[in-house]
Amino acid sequence: MKTCEVFLLLVFSTSALSDTGGLLRSCKIKDIECLSKSTEQFLEKTCKGIPEADIRAIDPLVIPALDYAAEDIGGVSLHFTNINISGLKNQKISDFQMDKDKMSVVLKLNVDLNIVSELDVKLTEHSKIFSGTYKAKATTLATANYNYDLRNNDKGVRYFEVLPETITCSIVQKPEVSLNDELVQALNKDEHIKEGIVKYEKKRDEYKERAICKIVQKAYETVIHNIRAAAKFLPAEDFFQDI
Template identity: 40%
Template sequence: MLIKVISLLFLVQCAFSEDSLIKPCPVEDIQCLSETTEKFLDRVASGIPDLDIKAIDPIIIDMVCSKGMADLMVHFKNANVTGLRKQKISDFKMDTAAKSVVLSVNVDVNIASNVELEFEKTKKIYSGTYSATGKAALTAVYNYEVKANDKGVEHFEVGPETITCDIKDLDAVASEEITNGIVNDRHAKKIYDENRADVENIKKRNACDILKTAFAVVIHNLRTIAKLYPKTAFFTNV
């Protein structure tokens, strides 16, 4: 038990030492906040399991189910998402009266996943692979509380987040097993043809479903570090 405690203290010292990551900023100083947050995310991109800090690059998402066209469910399995360690904060707003935060980032992302297209009416499933690249704007909105521990030290407690996504310059491609299956399936082809005008929007929604799941891991890590350090480690005027 003693060895584990010493190991955890060593991890904290290495990962969050003052000269490497932690730098308190004025809440209105977006440049300072961006630099310190981006440095933190980059340094812990591989995760620190003993501190409940999860890997963010790559992020492996076991399964995401997304509604595609009518009668179609898209199942993403073992989705591999890369790029989040280099995300750039575009906006940070902290309302100390309402105790709310809006965090927006821009990121160049790559997604590679196994995928199944399931047509619910005919029960047919086409399996293959999926890859996508694009530029995404992700925004997380969450509330927080300031609570003191048993020693009177105040910490931030971050509440559940709501995430929105906007993706541009999306290049999404499915493997031949899927595209050939749709072409040769009368029912599937009919659905595709009827929704042809909305295909690009559907592709964006599917990619965003994956990215929102991935960005939730980033917020989880911020929530975790907020528990490990007093509020004065993050802000000079809150």
Template identity: 35%
Template sequence: MTALYIFLVLMVSQCVFSETGKLHLPSEPCEVSDIDCVSKATQAFFYNTSDGIPEYDIKKLDPIVIPSLEKTIEKLNLNVHYKNVKVTGFKNQQITHFELERETKAVQFKTKVNFTAEGELTIELPKISKSFAGTITIDASAEGGAAYSYTVKTDDKGVEHYEAGPETLSCTVLGEPTIELSSDLKAALEKDADVQKLLADYTKHAPESNKVTVCNIVKTVYAVSIHNIRAAAKVLPKSAYFKNV
């Protein structure tokens, strides 16, 4: 029995080490208060799993394609449609804040990210039945955040795992994003008299409108980041993450 017990312990340990290596977590768990360790572990996880790991249900993070995003500027009766937006840069996000409360089982973290988004763009003026299509490139910096609670679940093999609850996402745009429209779209907008009438009003709303677009992108990609954290937690035991939690 003693030999069998030792053999089983070694087998489990090897499996845990193997999965930890595949998911690029440190060989030793972090102290919750060790922000340097937590930062390095989280950043390494996002970077090294950014291509996705289908066997663990970890989705591709960078580049990531957002099929569609919608935005309405009601004051201008303007609808904006984004399609097939390719976003790059999220594998390099850097932790700026991390907090785990043992008593309330609440987690909060924030990361800074510099990213580029490229996709198709359609600007629609529904009241006069006009639309203009082309492409758009966005370069932006933002701080994204996620807050969620966690529980500890024991699987059918008696191994404890973290399980994250529903997240609340936040976003703060850092600086002014750079927006570039394709030359054909710019030319069409410049030539249209109705668009030119709206130009002065649009200029007033553009900074806030651009921030809305940036944060829509950030929150969409952040949701995938949290999904991947959840997926990894289903694979790795609780003990692989933190000490004394």
């Protein structure tokens, strides 16, 4: 680590972190209650972001753009822009499994989300675009699987290195999804999307959940990024007592 980087981390840790009383509480790996409280503490202190530590704001979390193709309902694709997500600061640990031999983690987080986005509904075969707004409320369960490594710095202090993650999503309860009236009317009037609407209606809940989970998976890339960023300057023992 370069001298300037060490200096910045020292300044950051002795000012911002000491003022907040620490981002985490150290827990035993199987102590879910402690881990839950530590998560709450971390989210409370970081949800607005800490740029000095490369910790990004998550509540609200804004995703600039995201595409979702629903080819099985008539070549329809959804282009979301300016996706605003609120609720991530209140997420709860549903389960946490850490295998010290395999150096792997399974982290499950339950959260109630509100999503507001601009939306373009594209008919690729007919070069048509219908624009409007999209809103959703959903209780989701996001599961992050990742491996980690432990590395010592030149002073013998151990730090986690969080390796690339895989994120999956499921919807816990029936979501609420709505489009603005003008968009709905335009879609209902268009002759080229009628077949797609019929297919959509047959699996309405499934399609709603697919789109929401696409957004949730993208959102949790930022959540795991923040864990990865914190692991770069917080010693492993700040996370776990029995690592």
